[in-house]
Amino acid sequence: MMSLIFIIKIVPFSRIIIFVLYLHGVLRNMNYDALDFYEVDSLLSDEERMVRDMVRDWVDKEVIPNIENACREGVFPDEWRVALGEMGVLGAPLKGYGCPGLSYTAYGVICRELERGDSGLRSFASVQGSLAMYPIWDFGSEEQKNHYLPKMASGEWVGCFGLTEPDYGSNPGDMITKAEEDGDHYVLNGAKMWITNGTIADLAVVWAKLNGVIRGFIVERNDPGFSAPEMKGKHSLKASVTSELVFQDCKIPKNRLLPGVKGLRGPFSCLNNARFGISWGAVGAAQACFSSAKDYAMSRIQFDHPIASYQLVQNKLSWMLREITKAQLLAYHLGQKKDIGDWIPEHISLAKMNNVDIALEIARVARDIHGANGILDEYPVMRHMANLESVKTYEGTHDIHNLILGRHITGIQAFTREI
Amino acid sequence: MNIAVLLKQVPDTTAKITVSDGKVDVEKVSKWSMSPYDEYALESGLQMKEATGGIVVAIACGPDRNKKMLTDSAAVGADTLIHIPLDGISDSVQIQNILAAVIKMNDIEVVLCGKQSADTNSGSTGPGIAEILNAACVTMVSEVSFVENKFISVRPSIAGSEKVSTNGISVFTFDKGISELRRPNVRGIMMAKKKVIETIKLEDLGIVESDSGRIILHSQNPPTEKEPGQIFEGVSEIPTIIAKLRNEANVI
Numbered sequence: 001m002m003s004l005i006f007i008i009k010i011v012p013f014s015r016i017i018i019f020v021l022y023l024h025g026v027l028r029n030m031n032y033d034a035l036d037f038y039e040v041d042s043l044l045s046d047e048e049r050m051v052r053d054m055v056r057d058w059v060d061k062e063v064i065p066n067i068e069n070a071c072r073e074g075v076f077p078d079e080w081r082v083a084l085g086e087m088g089v090l091g092a093p094l095k096g097y098g099c100p101g102l103s104y105t106a107y108g109v110i111c112r113e114l115e116r117g118d119s120g121l122r123s124f125a126s127v128q129g130s131l132a133m134y135p136i137w138d139f140g141s142e143e144q145k146n147h148y149l150p151k152m153a154s155g156e157w158v159g160c161f162g163l164t165e166p167d168y169g170s171n172p173g174d175m176i177t178k179a180e181e182d183g184d185h186y187v188l189n190g191a192k193m194w195i196t197n198g199t200i201a202d203l204a205v206v207w208a209k210l211n212g213v214i215r216g217f218i219v220e221r222n223d224p225g226f227s228a229p230e231m232k233g234k235h236s237l238k239a240s241v242t243s244e245l246v247f248q249d250c251k252i253p254k255n256r257l258l259p260g261v262k263g264l265r266g267p268f269s270c271l272n273n274a275r276f277g278i279s280w281g282a283v284g285a286a287q288a289c290f291s292s293a294k295d296y297a298m299s300r301i302q303f304d305h306p307i308a309s310y311q312l313v314q315n316k317l318s319w320m321l322r323e324i325t326k327a328q329l330l331a332y333h334l335g336q337k338k339d340i341g342d343w344i345p346e347h348i349s350l351a352k353m354n355n356v357d358i359a360l361e362i363a364r365v366a367r368d369i370h371g372a373n374g375i376l377d378e379y380p381v382m383r384h385m386a387n388l389e390s391v392k393t394y395e396g397t398h399d400i401h402n403l404i405l406g407r408h409i410t411g412i413q414a415f416t417r418e419i
Numbered sequence: 420m421n422i423a424v425l426l427k428q429v430p431d432t433t434a435k436i437t438v439s440d441g442k443v444d445v446e447k448v449s450k451w452s453m454s455p456y457d458e459y460a461l462e463s464g465l466q467m468k469e470a471t472g473g474i475v476v477a478i479a480c481g482p483d484r485n486k487k488m489l490t491d492s493a494a495v496g497a498d499t500l501i502h503i504p505l506d507g508i509s510d511s512v513q514i515q516n517i518l519a520a521v522i523k524m525n526d527i528e529v530v531l532c533g534k535q536s537a538d539t540n541s542g543s544t545g546p547g548i549a550e551i552l553n554a555a556c557v558t559m560v561s562e563v564s565f566v567e568n569k570f571i572s573v574r575p576s577i578a579g580s581e582k583v584s585t586n587g588i589s590v591f592t593f594d595k596g597i598s599e600l601r602r603p604n605v606r607g608i609m610m611a612k613k614k615v616i617e618t619i620k621l622e623d624l625g626i627v628e629s630d631s632g633r634i635i636l637h638s639q640n641p642p643t644e645k646e647p648g649q650i651f652e653g654v655s656e657i658p659t660i661i662a663k664l665r666n667e668a669n670v671i
Contacts, residue, residue: 047609050494054605057602088606
């Protein structure tokens with residue numbers, strides 16, 4: 001192909017006519033290069049690698065070109081729900097009932113590739129798989145599993161998870177949403193807040209106190225007394241639906257109770273699964289920010305040289321490489337332990353806490369490297385930065401996971417004033 | 420119906436290519452992918468299988484890394500996977516002989532492949548195989564279907580597009596098709612994991628590697644460095660610019 005550059009200035013119009021560059025990979029079109037310095041991905045099985053490529057390819061083609069618009073408009077595109085269902089990645093580690101039956105490592109890889117696109121996208125999949133499908137799979141009756149799981153795996157029915165309340169976040173045990181028996185029904189009263197997918201959900205797995213004991217209930221979209229208004233005005237996870245769940249004498253048939261679990265063990269089991277996915281997801285967000293920062297630093301010229309040639313910038317990039325590599329190894333080894341069944345919740349707390357924390361710092365430093373350009377949605381960094389603020393708080397805040405580890409080390413709980 | 424799809428693994432179109440000692444550094448290629456035109460052929464084969472029943476036989480000739488590409492083709496629906504191990508660069512005639520021999524072994528009714536591969540771009544594999552098999556051959560098609568015992572293909576013509584029908588065993592080489600290669604899904608990936616790749620060695624085909632090629636590759640070189648641009652300023656330069664655009668750039 002001809003590659004001649006003509007710059008023609010015609011005075012006094014000062015019109016600059018076509019500046020033609022034949023560059024294989026101008027910054028905007030560069031193929032995504034996921035940082036993998038210690039080649040941790042070479043440890044993936046063939047199946048895990050193929051799943052990774054399938055999701056990464058879909059994110060490249062369908063998410064990256066549309067995410068900024070979805071973010072501006074504050075919508076979760078329905079096409080993504082359909083595509084995730086078609087790819088068969090929802091409820092990834094669950095076996096049977098039409099579910100994928102993949103390894104936990106594969107589930108982690110899916111979360112990582114989705115979150116490299118956007119944390120809100122990965123949140124949809126986490127809630128659907130780990131928080132809505134998983135409790136039905138583990139604690140539901142056979143009828144409930146056969147009724148709900150296949151349609152949730154295909155994406156036809158969307159689920160959500162109602163645990164957090166306006167006044168009960170880190171302290172879910174003191175929740176005030178109540179269920180009371182009324183003949184062959186239960187009646188729910190109360191409200192949940194910060195519920196991903198709530199407004200678009202066909203069903204909600206709601207945790208409420210029945211005679212003082214926390215139980216799980218499946219509430220369906222059209223149940224009387226149930227509404228799910230969307231929460232507006234978010235600066236974070238804008239391409240995700242966040243809602244309140246309101247129960248005003250909400251009447252549900254008795255067969256909606258999850259028979260297999262009582263107490264906080266129920267919701268905490270779900271959260272462990274979701275947190276595992278998040279520990280991988282954060283790596284994806286960090287990789288996306290690193291990739292953008294590196295490309296930007298290589299091409300941005302200041303004082304006649306690319307800013308990548310300056311020591312302070314190299315220091316930042318090198319720090320990012322270090323943290324991403326550590327986080328990858330943490331996540332991978334955790335996946336291996338999860339797959340052989342040799343894990344405790346504290347293992348997951350460590351990975352979630354560490355990986356999200358460094359991902360947020362990496363996003364901030366990446367924004368800094370992008371300079372003023374970093375505040376535009378032409379680059380993904382500030383969107384990731386804003387998203388990761390939520391990811392740091394939800395599924396167990398950073399501080400709570402810190403105390404979980406502190407309790408594990410010392411045997412002394414430091415969450416409350418009462419010992 | 421047995422549908423053969425010929426797949427070639429080439430350096431990914433975004434992979435960086437380096438040349439040393441007049442040869443491409445094959446070892447240093449970071450990413451290998453299915454040649455883009457072959458993807459259209461594979462998608463067409465899968466659609467034909469869905470419409471008429473039958474099986475898709477995916478055939479690849481090349482180094483062992485081709486096996487991953489074959490597994491990927493199984494993940495989207497290829498039924499039989501055949502790999503002919505062959506290292507090093509080979510010429511088109513040798514490839515045609517090898518692939519035609521495998522096709523003959525498998526009772527194939529139609530052969531689909533890309534019009535040219537994204538690396539060597541010789542474009543002769545399809546027509547060459549058709550010659551050896553004494554098959555009909557239609558090149559540069561965008562779609563192929565099997566209707567009332569005939570293959571109907573669509574290709575560009577000076578009038579826009581033309582429909583060509585063939586009888587009997589036929590070879591079709593694909594330009595950009597009407598459908599992109601479908602995305603795999605988890606179910607396909609898990610089934611592909613179990614698929615065994617059949618290995619056929621050159622000896623099994625009665626082909627001796629050393630003397631089956633006729634073309635010797637002398638050297639490969641990167642494209643010449645582009646020349647620096649020329650800057651013109653002022654209205655008085657217009658005649659010079661026009662002359663250069665006409666005589667040098669050949670754009671007017």
